[in-house]
Structure formats: structure tokens, C-alpha cells
Amino acid sequence: MSRFWSATTRALQPYVPGEQPKLPNLVKLNTNENPYGPSPKVCEAITREIGDSLRLYPDPNGERLKSAIAACFGDIEPRNVFVGNGSDEVLAHVFLGLLKHEQPILFPDISYSFYPVYCGLYDIEFVTVPLDAAFAIQVDDYRRPNGGIIFPNPNAPTGRLLPLGEIARLLDANPDSVVVIDEAYIDFGGESAVTLVQRYPNLLVVQTLSKSRSLAGLRVGFAVGHPDLIDALERIKNSFNSYPLDRLALAGAAAAIEDREWFERTRQAVIRSRTTLVVELQAMGFEVLPSAANFVFARHPQHDAEKSALALRQKGIIVRHFKAARIDQFLRITVGTDEQCEKLVAALKEITAA
Numbered sequence: 001m002s003r004f005w006s007a008t009t010r011a012l013q014p015y016v017p018g019e020q021p022k023l024p025n026l027v028k029l030n031t032n033e034n035p036y037g038p039s040p041k042v043c044e045a046i047t048r049e050i051g052d053s054l055r056l057y058p059d060p061n062g063e064r065l066k067s068a069i070a071a072c073f074g075d076i077e078p079r080n081v082f083v084g085n086g087s088d089e090v091l092a093h094v095f096l097g098l099l100k101h102e103q104p105i106l107f108p109d110i111s112y113s114f115y116p117v118y119c120g121l122y123d124i125e126f127v128t129v130p131l132d133a134a135f136a137i138q139v140d141d142y143r144r145p146n147g148g149i150i151f152p153n154p155n156a157p158t159g160r161l162l163p164l165g166e167i168a169r170l171l172d173a174n175p176d177s178v179v180v181i182d183e184a185y186i187d188f189g190g191e192s193a194v195t196l197v198q199r200y201p202n203l204l205v206v207q208t209l210s211k212s213r214s215l216a217g218l219r220v221g222f223a224v225g226h227p228d229l230i231d232a233l234e235r236i237k238n239s240f241n242s243y244p245l246d247r248l249a250l251a252g253a254a255a256a257i258e259d260r261e262w263f264e265r266t267r268q269a270v271i272r273s274r275t276t277l278v279v280e281l282q283a284m285g286f287e288v289l290p291s292a293a294n295f296v297f298a299r300h301p302q303h304d305a306e307k308s309a310l311a312l313r314q315k316g317i318i319v320r321h322f323k324a325a326r327i328d329q330f331l332r333i334t335v336g337t338d339e340q341c342e343k344l345v346a347a348l349k350e351i352t353a354a
């Protein structure tokens with residue numbers, strides 16, 4: 001605290017990202033990064049971009065990237081697409097540009113912990129809606145006056161998927177609210193709601209290249225929706241930073257979207273490893289929530305989650321534990337390579353045998 005801080009700064013409760021320790025040989029399963037690298041075509045595209053052109057500003061509108069994203073989905077035009085510096089930045093603009101209204105917005109009690117942070121930053125009222133006893137979203141619980149609705153699908157940190165039909169039902173019940181579906185993990189087991197965008201002008205779908213395209217370090221995210229929603233985001237963006245994506249990010253991201261084959265191969269590998277990991281965890285007595293993401297959310301009836309996370313850390317493996325109501329007995333474990341998963345399973349066998 002300093003006397004130079006504004007009242008806004010003093011009132012903030014910033015988000016705390018998962019740690020990025022620099023230890024050698026660490027098995028890092030705490031922040032849902034992709035264990036496989038990005039497409040080699042990403043590195044080629046970035047390398048090509050390094051040179052004299054860096055003296056020039058990048059395309060403020062990211063037109064080429066928007067076209068690549070639109071082509072990837074089909075049925076979508078570049079004017080349905082907004083791009084930003086990671087989906088966290090896209091989400092920040094969404095909160096200010098589309099979710100700040102008279103009524104409080106709604107999101108699940110267990111959800112992405114950045115949402116309440118944006119509400120604090122932009123002074124947006126919110127009400128949390130409890131997940132059911134099985135940690136699933138019940139869309140009928142969102143039939144109430146609201147200034148907007150947002151949640152991840154699959155949800156984080158539970159990994160549970162809400163089927164597309166339920167999202168359509170939620171949209172039908174809330175025609176006067178913006179409904180934002182944060183699809184950071186959709187490529188690991190769900191069907192994207194982008195296919196509903198032409199039918200629902202109040203639907204905004206947010207995705208990131210950080211997880212399924214293995215580009216957390218490049219910082220690229222995007223939103224797909226009706227041009228009126230996209231215009232709102234452009235207005236906020238152009239009142240904040242005209243060039244959120246640099247030349248390297250724009251070039252690398254377009255190459256990643258265009259390399260369908262690498263994308264398919266690596267996401268299928270993650271899905272296969274997840275299936276094996278779930279079986280192994282269940283064999284040890286863990287209860288594992290059904291996951292459609294690149295992580296699993298698991299608890300052991302006899303072993304305290306925080307202690308297990310610490311014991312794993314002593315063995316050079318880090319996972320995420322949240323000291324939050326309802327979920328403090330769960331571990332959130334990123335699906336790594338098969339080798340990393342085997343190390344995790346061996347370590348947990350020792351811990352749960354003790």
C-alpha cells in the first residue's frame with residue numbers, strides 16, 4: 001500500500017496465476033499447458049516475421065488471423081471474430097464492454113477465478129450460482145433476471161462439460177442477456193458453441209490458443225459472435241491498446257490455426273493420455289469428475305488434498321490445489337505426456353500407500 005495508489009488500486013483483489021517455478025526436471029502439471037510443443041509451422045512463421053518489418057506497427061485489426069479463424073470454423077465471417085492478447089484480455093474487454101449492466105451477472109460458484117477479479121476491476125455486480133452436488137451446471141438455475149451470464153465449458157477447474165443442447169436451452173431462456181461461453185478447453189472433448197452463433201445474436205464464444213494449440217507463451221485468444229458484440233469489443237480495444245497482438249503473435253497464431261493436422265494429432269494424444277490417467281487414478285481409490293478438458297479434478301476419500309499436493313511437490317511434481325469451499329479436497333492435475341502421467345501415478349501410489 002502506498003499513498004500514491006489510486007482508490008481503484010487499493011480496492012483491487014488481483015488474480016494469482018499458477019506458479020511457474022524454474023526447477024530442473026520438474027513435472028509441471030499445475031497450469032494446464034500442453035505437453036506437446038506448438039506446430040513447427042508456428043516457429044517457421046515467427047522466424048519469417050523476424051526482420052526489418054519489426055520496425056513497422058502490426059495490423060491493428062489482425063485481419064489475416066481473423067480470416068484464418070473464420071475459415072477454420074466455416075459458417076463464420078471475419079467480422080464475427082475478435083482477437084486479443086490471450087483470452088484473458090478478450091475476457092477483460094467482454095466484462096467491460098458486454099457484461100456491465102444494471103443487473104448483476106451470473107456465473108457458477110466454482111468457476112474460473114479470474115471472473116470475480118474482472119468484476120472488481122470494472123465494478124460489476126455478480127451473483128454466483130451453485131453447481132449441483134455432482135459439480136454440474138444446471139441451466140434452469142440461470143432462469144432469473146441478470147445482466148449477463150458467463151462460464152467456462154468445459155468448466156474449470158472441474159473439467160465437466162455442458163452439452164450443446166443445454167447451452168441452446170440457456171440461450172432460449174435468456175434472449176435479452178449476453179451469454180459468454182469460455183471455451184478454453186473445448187478442443188479436448190466438447191463440441192464448440194460457435195455453431196450456434198448464427199442462431200443466437202446474444203451468444204459470444206471465447207477461445208484461446210494457449211491450451212489446445214500449445215501457445216500459452218504467445219498470448220493469443222479470440223471471441224466469435226454477432227458483429228454487434230464484436231463491435232463492442234473493438235470499441236473497448238481501440239480505447240485501450242490499438243496493437244494488442246504483435247507481428248510475431250499474429251504470424252504464429254495464424255500458422256497454428258492453419259495446421260489442422262498437428263492440432264488433431266496432439267489433442268488426440270492428450271485425450272488418450274487422459275483416459276489412461278483416469279483409470280489409474282480410479283484404481284487408487286480417487287473419485288475423478290468426468291473430464292472433457294486437458295486436466296482432471298480428483299479427490300481421495302482417505303487422503304487430504306493439500307497434504308498430497310505438498311507430498312507430490314517434494315517428489316518434483318506440481319499440481320494445483322485450491323483452498324476454496326467445496327473443492328478443497330480436490331487436486332487439479334494437468335494431463336501431461338504418458339511419461340509424466342506415469343511419474344505422477346507412481347508418486348501418488350507411494351503417497352496413498354503411506
Ligand SMILES: *Cc1c(COP(=O)(O)O)cnc(C)c1O
Nearest residue numbers: 086087088112152184208210221
Ligand atoms: C487458461 C484459461 C483462460 C486464459 O487463457 P489465455 O488465453 O492464456 O489468457 C481463460 N479461461 C479459462 C477458463 C482458462 O482456463
